[in-house]
Structure formats: C-alpha cells, structure tokens
Amino acid sequence: MKIAIEHNTAWHDESGARSVTQLLRLTPRDSARQRVLAWDLALPCQATRGTDPYGNVQHVLTLDAPRQDVTLTARGVVEIDPNAEEGDDGLNPLLFLRTSGLTQADGAIGDLADNFRMPHLSRDALRALMMTVSSEVKLEAGTFSGRTAAEALARHAGTCHDQAHVFLACARLLGVPARYVSGYVHGIEANRVTSHGWTEAYVHGRWHTFDVAYRLDRATTHLKLAIGMDYLDACPVRGVRFGRARERLSAHTLIEQAQQANQ
Amino acid sequence: MSILIPPAEGLYDELLLASGDARPHVKGLADWLRKTGAARFERKRAEADLLFRRSGITFSVYGDAEGAERLIPFDIVPRVIPAAEWQSLVAGLKQRITALNRFIHDIYHDHEIIKAGVIPAEQVFANEMYQVAMQGIDLHRGLYTHIGGIDLVRNNDGNWHVLEDNLRTPSGVSYMLENRKMMMRLFPELFARHAVAPVDQYPSLLLETLRDASPVDNPTVVVLTPGRYNSAYFEHAFLAREMGVELVEGADLFVRDDYVWMRTTRGPQRVDVIYRRLDDAFLDPLAFRPDSMLGVPGLLAAYRLGNVVITNAIGNGVADDKSIYPYVPDMVRFYLGEEPILHNVPTWMCRKPDDLKYVLDHLPELVVKETQGAGGYGMLIGPRATREEIADFRKRIEAKPEGYIAQPTLSLSTCPTFVEEGIAPRHIDLRPFVLTGKDIRIVPGGLTRVALRKGSLVVNSSQGGGTKDTWILEARDAVADR
Numbered sequence: 001m002k003i004a005i006e007h008n009t010a011w012h013d014e015s016g017a018r019s020v021t022q023l024l025r026l027t028p029r030d031s032a033r034q035r036v037l038a039w040d041l042a043l044p045c046q047a048t049r050g051t052d053p054y055g056n057v058q059h060v061l062t063l064d065a066p067r068q069d070v071t072l073t074a075r076g077v078v079e080i081d082p083n084a085e086e087g088d089d090g091l092n093p094l095l096f097l098r099t100s101g102l103t104q105a106d107g108a109i110g111d112l113a114d115n116f117r118m119p120h121l122s123r124d125a126l127r128a129l130m131m132t133v134s135s136e137v138k139l140e141a142g143t144f145s146g147r148t149a150a151e152a153l154a155r156h157a158g159t160c161h162d163q164a165h166v167f168l169a170c171a172r173l174l175g176v177p178a179r180y181v182s183g184y185v186h187g188i189e190a191n192r193v194t195s196h197g198w199t200e201a202y203v204h205g206r207w208h209t210f211d212v213a214y215r216l217d218r219a220t221t222h223l224k225l226a227i228g229m230d231y232l233d234a235c236p237v238r239g240v241r242f243g244r245a246r247e248r249l250s251a252h253t254l255i256e257q258a259q260q261a262n263q
Numbered sequence: 264m265s266i267l268i269p270p271a272e273g274l275y276d277e278l279l280l281a282s283g284d285a286r287p288h289v290k291g292l293a294d295w296l297r298k299t300g301a302a303r304f305e306r307k308r309a310e311a312d313l314l315f316r317r318s319g320i321t322f323s324v325y326g327d328a329e330g331a332e333r334l335i336p337f338d339i340v341p342r343v344i345p346a347a348e349w350q351s352l353v354a355g356l357k358q359r360i361t362a363l364n365r366f367i368h369d370i371y372h373d374h375e376i377i378k379a380g381v382i383p384a385e386q387v388f389a390n391e392m393y394q395v396a397m398q399g400i401d402l403h404r405g406l407y408t409h410i411g412g413i414d415l416v417r418n419n420d421g422n423w424h425v426l427e428d429n430l431r432t433p434s435g436v437s438y439m440l441e442n443r444k445m446m447m448r449l450f451p452e453l454f455a456r457h458a459v460a461p462v463d464q465y466p467s468l469l470l471e472t473l474r475d476a477s478p479v480d481n482p483t484v485v486v487l488t489p490g491r492y493n494s495a496y497f498e499h500a501f502l503a504r505e506m507g508v509e510l511v512e513g514a515d516l517f518v519r520d521d522y523v524w525m526r527t528t529r530g531p532q533r534v535d536v537i538y539r540r541l542d543d544a545f546l547d548p549l550a551f552r553p554d555s556m557l558g559v560p561g562l563l564a565a566y567r568l569g570n571v572v573i574t575n576a577i578g579n580g581v582a583d584d585k586s587i588y589p590y591v592p593d594m595v596r597f598y599l600g601e602e603p604i605l606h607n608v609p610t611w612m613c614r615k616p617d618d619l620k621y622v623l624d625h626l627p628e629l630v631v632k633e634t635q636g637a638g639g640y641g642m643l644i645g646p647r648a649t650r651e652e653i654a655d656f657r658k659r660i661e662a663k664p665e666g667y668i669a670q671p672t673l674s675l676s677t678c679p680t681f682v683e684e685g686i687a688p689r690h691i692d693l694r695p696f697v698l699t700g701k702d703i704r705i706v707p708g709g710l711t712r713v714a715l716r717k718g719s720l721v722v723n724s725s726q727g728g729g730t731k732d733t734w735i736l737e738a739r740d741a742v743a744d745r
Contacts, residue, residue, distance in 0.1 A: 019517060021560035023549040048521055050564055053396035053550075060549075060561045062519045094388035095395055101552065232553055240548045240560040 001082060002037070003186050003223055005193055007074040009237050020063045022239040025182070025226040026074040027057035032087035034223060039076030054233065055089060056226035072237065082220050086200070086207050089227075093202040096177035100229035103169045106150040112136065113170040121176050123203050127217045129174075130210045133167045139213050144197075144231055160213035161197045161231045167212050168199055168230065177202040179227050181209075182234040186221040188214055197231060198222065266301050266685035267293070275419045275676040276688055277342050288345040288736060291456055296340065296679065296686055304339060304681050307449045311337050314445065336729035337442060339449065342678045342691055342711045343457075346738040352415070352423065352695070353705050355604035358595060360411050360697045363428060365598040367407040367582050371397040381597050382590050390587070392580030394543065396550065400567055403478045404700075407576040410472070410538075411697040412436075412710075415605070419674035424608045426692065428591065430583040431575060432540050435710035435730075436696050437498040440465060440505075442732040443708070458737040460707035465696070466505035468704055473506075473536050475700025477572045482535030485509045485525060487516070489541040489557045499540050508538075518561030523571040536572045543577050585668050586612065586634040608673060614665035622669040623660065626653050629669040631660065644720060646672050675720055678731065680713055690714045692722050693733065707735035 007026065024047070028036050041047075044067070047059040063070065099105065105113070116129050138157040145152075145159060149169040152162035164180055171178035178201040185196045198211035209219040228234035269283050270276035278289050278296075285293030315337060344352075369375050370387050371394075377384045387393060412433025414426040443462050447454055473484045488499035490512050503510035515526055516534060524531040539546065545555040550563035565571050581587060589610045595603040611618040611629075622629060626645050633641035643656040660667045677688035695709035711731040712722035722728040 021518065021549065023561070023564075050521070050568065052564075053394070053398065053567075058564065060518065060521065060564045062517065062561065064519070091395075092384075092388050094385055095393070097385070097389040098391055098393065238549055238553070240553075 001186075001221070002077055002079050003184070003193060003221070004077045005075065005184060005223070007184075007195070007236070009072040011070055020067075020070075020239060022061040022063075022072075022237060023052075024059040024061060024072065024237055025052065025056050025234060026059070026072070026236050028076075028078055028183070028223060028225050029055075029057060031089070031224065033081055033084045033219065035079045037077040037079055039074070039078075042071075042073040042075070044070055044072070052226075054091065054227050056228070056234065074236075078223050080221065080223060085209070085218065086224075088206070093177035093207075096179045096202065096229070097172055097175070098229065099169070099172060100233070101148070102230040102232060103149050103165050103172065105169045105173050108153050109150055109166065109169045110173060112153065112166075113173040116170070116174060121174055121203060123208060123217070126171065126176065126201050126203060126208070126210060129170055130167060130212050130217065131215060133163055133170065134212050134215050137163050137166055137212075139163065144235065159197075163212040164197050164199045165230060167210060171199075171201050179207075180230050180234050181222075181224055181227050182231070182236060183225040184223045185211075185214070186223070188221065193223075195236070196222070197234075200227070266304075267296050267679060268685050268687040270677055270688040273419060274674055274688065275417055275421050277417075277676055277678040277691070279679070289343045292341070292343060292453070295453065295456075301685065304686075308339055308681060311339060311445055311449060314448070315441070335438065336715060337445060338680050338713055338715075338729050338731045339446070340679050340681055340686060341446060341453075341732040341734045342693075343734045343736060344693075345736050349707060349735045351604065355423075356413055356695060356697050356705055357703045358599065358601060358604050359413065359425065359428070359591065360408060360699060360703060362594040362598050363411070363430060363582050363591065364405070364407055364699065366594045367430075367576070367579055368402075368405050369598075370581065371578065372399065376594065376597055379597065381593050382587075386586060386590075387581060390581045390584060392543075392578070392584055394578030394581075396563055396567065397576070397578040401569075402576060403476060403569075403572060406476060406699055407579050407582075408697075409476050409574040409576075409699055410469070411575075411699070412694045413605075413697060415693045415695070416608075416673060417676035419676070421676075423605060424673065425591070425605050426608060427585065427588060428583040429694070430579040431542065433694070433696065434495040434498055434540070435694055435712075436465060437501045438730045439696070439706075439708050439710050439733065440501075442730055446732040457734065460735040460737050462706050462708040465706045466502065468698055468706065469502065469538075470506040470508070472698040472700040472704070473538055473574060476574050477535045478569075479535045482572075483525075483533060484536040484538065485511045485516075485534050487511055487513070487537050487539040487541065489545065493540070495540065502538075513556070513558045516559045516562075518559060518565050521561075521565050521568050521570055523559065523562065523565050534571060536574065538574050543580065546573070546577065584634055585632055586614070586665070589668070608670045611669045613660055613667040613669065618669075619660070619664050622667075623657060625669075626657060628672060630672050631656060631667055631669045634666055634668060644672065647720075672720070675714075675722075678711075678713065680715065680729075680731075682715065682717075687717070689717070690720050690722065691731065707737075708733045 047061040050058050052058040116125050140157050142159050144161045149165035152158035153166050168178045181198050184193050186193050200207045200209055226234040270279055376382050408430045412429035415423050416426050417423050486499055486503040500510055523534045525534050541557055544552045545557045547558045547562040548555045549560045566573055592603040611622050613619045629645045631643040675690040678691045679686045680689040691711055691713045693709050693711050698704045711733045712728045713731055714722045715729050
C-alpha cells in the first residue's frame with residue numbers, strides 16, 4: 001500500500017531567542033518493509049543531510065536570527081508492505097540492552113518485569129508483557145510529556161511514548177534488547193495518518209514490532225522514521241534555543257511535536 | 264631533636280628503609296629533613312597556604328554548601344622517584360596507553376578483541392558508557408585518549424600497580440605545576456642540591472598534543488569548561504592561560520553548517536580542537552542529556568563529520584570503566600603481542616558467580632568499588648568499615664553484582680608528611696599524565712596525592728587528601744650534560 005504524508009511542524013516563539021538549533025529526523029529510509037517513492041523537506045533555511053548514530057537520516061538546522069514563527073514540512077509518498085517484517089539493519093542488538101534517561105527502571109518497573117522472568121523469553125512472553133503494560137498504563141492522547149518510564153508507570157496513564165518507555169525498561173531488565181521507534185501509522189483509528197511511537201524487541205535472532213498503544217505484535221501500516229534508545233533519540237524534531245538573558249545560556253530544551261499529519 | 268618519625272613495620276616507605284636509614288637516592292633530602300626544625304616547616308607551610316589562597320588555587324567539593332571552596336592541602340615534603348625507576352614506569356605507561364587507544368578504536372570498528380573471545384561482547388556493547396555515536400567514525404591518527412591520567416600505587420613489596428586508568432577528563436595536572444613552583448619558591452636550596460627533572464614544559468606539550476590531534480594546519484584550540492562551579496574550574500582556566508588559548512563555555516560556541524564556531528568580538532571564528540573538560544553526557548543537548556545547559560547543540564553531528572576534534576574523544580568511558588579494567592593486561596598482549604610492564608591489582612568481578620561468592624565471603628578484608636564510581640564515593644574498604652557499612656554494601660552488591668568489583672586491600676607505600684605529630688609516614692599514590700599526539704610524551708612527574716589522616720588509604724582530594732610535589736631525579740649523565 002502507498003501512504004502519502006504531509007507532516008507540518010510549526011511553532012510560535014515570542015521569547016526573542018538569540019538562536020535556535022533543531023535536530024530533525026523527518027526522513028524515512030528504505031527497508032524490507034518500506035520503499036520511499038518521493039520525499040521532500042521544506043525548511044526555513046538550508047540544512048545538510050547526515051546520518052545519526054543509529055543510522056537515521058538527520059538534518060541539523062540552525063536559525064541565527066530571531067523568528068516568531070517557524071514551519072517545517074515533510075512531504076512524500078512511501079510504499080509499505082504490511083506483511084513484511086524489518087530486515088537486519090546491521091546494528092548490534094546488545095547496544096539496546098543499555099538504559100537511557102527515559103527508560104531507567106525503578107522498583108515498580110522491576111516488579112512488573114519480574115512477572116515475566118524466565119530463562120529464554122519467547123515472543124509470546126513479550127506479547128504478554130505488552131498487554132500488561134498496556135493495561136497498567138492507560139493510553140492518553142497527546143504529545144510527549146517528558147516523563148520517564150518510572151513516572152509513567154506510577155501514574156498508571158500516559159501517551160504512546162510513555163507506554164513504549166515502560167515496555168522498553170521492562171524488556172531490557174529481562175535481558176531482551178529493545179528499542180524505540182518513531183514514525184507514522186495509517187488508518188488504525190481513523191482513515192488518516194498520525195504521528196506515533198512504538199517499540200521493537202530482539203527475540204529469536206531478529207527484531208519484532210511491539211506496539212503497546214495499539215496492542216499489536218507486528219507492524220501493519222507502520223511507517224518507520226527513526227530508531228533509538230528512547231523517544232529523545234528517535235523523535236522527529238528535537239531543539240534547543242539560547243535566550244538573551246545577560247547573553248548567557250538560559251536555555252531549556254524544547255521538544256516540538258507534529259501539529260498535524262494529513263494524508 | 265629530629266621530628267622525622269620512622270615508618271610503620273611492614274610498609275614500604277618512599278624515603279626511609281626499615282632500618283631507619285634513608286634510601287640511597289634521597290640521602291640528602293633525609294638529612295635536610297632531620298636538620299630542619301619544626302618551626303621553620305610550620306612557617307613555610309603558612310607561607311604556602313597564603314600564596315595558594317592568593318593565587319586562587321582552590322577546589323570545590325561536591326556536596327558542600329554552594330560556592331564553598333577549600334584549599335587542597337599542600338604538603339611540603341616532596342616524594343622522590345629515582346631516574347631508573349621512572350624510566351621503567353614510562354615504558355609501562357606508554358605500552359598501556361597504546362593498548363588502550365587500540366582497544367577503543369577496535370570496539371568502535373572491527374571488534375577484533377571480542378571476536379577473538381578475549382572480552383565478552385556484552386561487557387562492551389551493553390556497557391552504559393559505550394557510545395553508539397562513535398561506531399565507524401575514523402579519528403585523526405586513530406587517537407581517542409590524547410590526555411590520560413594513570414593512577415599508580417606502590418605496594419608494601421615495593422612493586423608498582425595500576426589502580427585505575429582515567430581516559431575521560433583526568434584532572435590534577437595544575438597541582439603538579441603549581442606545587443613545583445611553590446617548592447622552588449619555599450626551598451630554593453633543595454633544587455640546587457638535587458637534579459630534579461623540570462615539569463614546566465607541560466602546557467606547551469599539551470598544546471602541541473592538542474594541535475597534533477587535528478588534521479588542520481595551525482588549528483584553533485579552545486578549552487571547554489562546564490563553568491566556574493565545577494570543582495576543577497581553576498585548572499581549566501589555568502591551562503587555557505598557560506597555553507594561550509581561549510577558555511570557553513558551551514554558550515560561547517555554536518554549530519552552523521556542520522562546523523563549530525566561537526563567538527568573538529570580531530565575529531565568529533572557526534574552532535578546530537576542543538579540549539573539553541565536561542563529560543560526554545553534557546556535550547550536546549541534542550544528542551545526549553537534553554537538560555544539559557553546558558554543551559553545544561549540534562556538536563556531535565559536526566564531530567562525526569570530522570569537522571572538529573574533541574579531546575579526549577567521546578565514548579572513552581567504556582575503556583576506563585572498572586569492569587573493563589581487569590582486561591587491560593590482556594589488551595596489551597592482544598594488540599601489542601607484549602607482556603604488560605605495569606601490573607594490575609588482582610581483581611574479582613562480581614558479575615562472575617564464583618568471584619561474587621568469594622567477595623561476599625571476604626567483605627571485611629576487601630576493597631569493593633562501583634564499576635562506574637569516581638572520586639572515592641562509592642567504595643567499601645573492608646578492614647576499615649563498620650559492621651553496618653559492610654551489611655549495607657552486601658545488599659548493594661547482591662542487588663546489582665555487575666556493578667561492583669573487589670580487590671585485596673593494598674598497603675600503599677608511605678611518604679614522610681608534615682602533620683601535627685611531626686614528619687610522619689602517610690599513604691600516597693601517583694598520577695602521571697600521558698600525552699599522545701604524534702608521539703607519546705610524559706612529563707617527568709605527576710600528581711602525588713597523600714591521605715593526611717593517619718592510616719587512611721583514601722587519597723582523593725574530595726575525601727580530605729592532600730598533594731605533594733613529585734620529584735623525578737635525572738640520571739647522573741643527564742646532570743653532567745647541563
């Protein structure tokens with residue numbers, strides 16, 4: 001199936017920031033599951049294309065002059081084979097046993113994971129873990145909250161990103177390499193494309209999709225943009241701005257999220 | 264009457280033999296210590312304190328009230344190493360740093376040492392300090408550790424051991440330089456009588472090393488500091504000034520078109536080499552910790568394209584982690600085909616079930632360390648610990664065995680030190696600084712840390728340690744040449 005995407009990210013900034021640097025992971029790659037037929041990024045200034053540590057396509061965008069309104073548009077057509085699983089991308093699975101800031105486990109996550117502890121974890125066990133996480137952390141709509149996996153589990157509610165982080169923290173505790181995936185899904189809730197986050201876990205010598213939000217143990221209409229240890233490694237847009245306050249870094253990190261994604 | 268107190272039995276003293284006589288290479292120094300009265304030492308020490316305070320050499324200790332700064336106590340009795348012994352240490356340090364550089368290159372490229380079964384894959388790839396960002400990146404000269412600090416101790420049998428490798432942002436070199444200046448000022452007569460090898464060439468060798476790290480002709484070098492609240496800020500400012508390069512904070516740098524620029528009054532200037540004194544996690548808020556206000560957004564992308572050199576390289580932490588330390592002798596054999604000149608301290612790895620059992624059964628006699636701890640905070644010294652401390656540590660080890668290693672309690676060598684009771688033996692270590700550029704160079708000297716409390720083995724400045732001037736004596740023929 002072919003999916004046409006137009007993904008606009010827009011933000012309004014009245015802080016008079018001196019400069020803004022954005023890291024964009026808004027360009028999908030070809031794989032066993034997906035073929036990029038056309039793709040175009042419309043940006044407010046030129047940015048060079050590069051590859052990030054996980055092989056994702058990235059652009060680094062620096063805006064020197066203060067601007068109040070900035071819009072980024074990613075537009076393209078991707079052909080997806082809903083029946084195919086991902087092939088090997090050459091990254092060592094052991095890398096995805098490490099923890100990250102957002103997927104650090106605490107006692108409660110340890111207790112949750114302990115229910116699934118066994119010598120060789122099967123795909124079925126991971127499916128059960130996914131179902132458990134999905135019921136322990138009720139799905140809420142919304143953009144990324146900045147919460148850690150431990151905080152999300154304590155709230156018993158969270159976005160798709162939070163659910164993914166809880167799943168990742170548990171899987172890694174259980175010795176299963178697991179990673180965050182950002183991208184789009186088409187037509188699961190309605191007949192449209194939405195920005196989404198899910199996970200992949202490495203079992204039986206290959207990566208398998210586990211989408212906690214939609215309780216899916218395989219990719220269907222998922223279009224992959226990027227992978228990483230957690231949301232921050234893989235999210236479509238990550239930015240930092242420098243403020244003017246006494247010409248010192250008074251900055252905080254802003255995580256921009258897609259405003260809309262239309263077919 | 265002499266105030267020189269003889270060393271305790273069974274310990275190796277750097278100045279005195281068990282008989283109470285001086286070791287041959289320090290006879291002159293021992294005579295001087297015996298002849299000089301306590302009153303003069305006291306006066307000189309007060310003078311040193313005043314001078315250090317005036318020149319602003321202070322050190323802030325984490326956990327103190329904000330802004331509280333302390334002087335690291337400076338001891339006026341130097342520690343002395345004879346020429347021949349230093350030569351053998353130098354050979355060992357060069358060998359070790361070469362192997363460590365080869366190891367870091369290997370684990371980010373072809374993984375030969377893992378394929379050969381010398382080091383288990385998960386020890387490397389699942390290590391929190393392993394940086395995926397470094398995979399397949401080719402650095403100029405294949406160098407990762409441009410500035411290394413290797414901590415050495417001498418055991419009571421007189422043999423040297425490596426306690427740990429510091430391959431990220433080793434600090435303390437400013438004390439090596441300032442302590443020497445202070446000694447020359449306080450006791451010029453000692454330097455007339457002893458052929459002490461100079462150390463003041465360190466800043467120019469450091470600058471040369473940093474320039475060697477870049478493929479660019481005449482590269483622009485900066486020192487990147489986390490800022491004035493960092494415990495080693497004094498040293499960052501000191502080294503930048505001594506090298507004649509800019510001291511910058513993250514906000515002074517920015518990335519545009521994949522190059523790094525420095526804001527100056529005459530407009531942006533390209534930066535080619537960043538001597539960074541902040542940890543990987545803070546370097547780039549777009550790639551690592553998003554809450555870091557200390558780094559430079561986009562720096563990692565510029566670095567990965569080879570448009571800027573960062574010294575030391577990103578991702579070195581996996582090689583100086585205490586869980587990797589036990590494998591360093593094997594690295595020397597694997598990469599260089601040589602037997603290691605410098606020995607490790609025997610180490611039990613708690614991630615191995617047999618080692619774990621041994622450690623838990625022998626806690627009161629062992630030193631237990633966190634694999635990623637630094638600064639002497641997360642460690643247990645069995646013989647000195649209370650029963651509660653041991654019980655508490657047992658729980659911590661059982662909860663996360665892979666997070667701990669254990670070693671026998673070494674009897675670190677002692678050196679006479681001016682304390683309340685007189686000039687008494689106190690335990691010391693040694694951190695020489697190894698510079699690697701076109702060649703490997705080691706300034707004859709280093710940072711000697713001393714545990715000022717009687718019997719204490721913890722020399723870290725954050726735990727009440729002091730420092731001493733370190734003298735490497737020049738060989739006789741070298742003196743004749745001068």
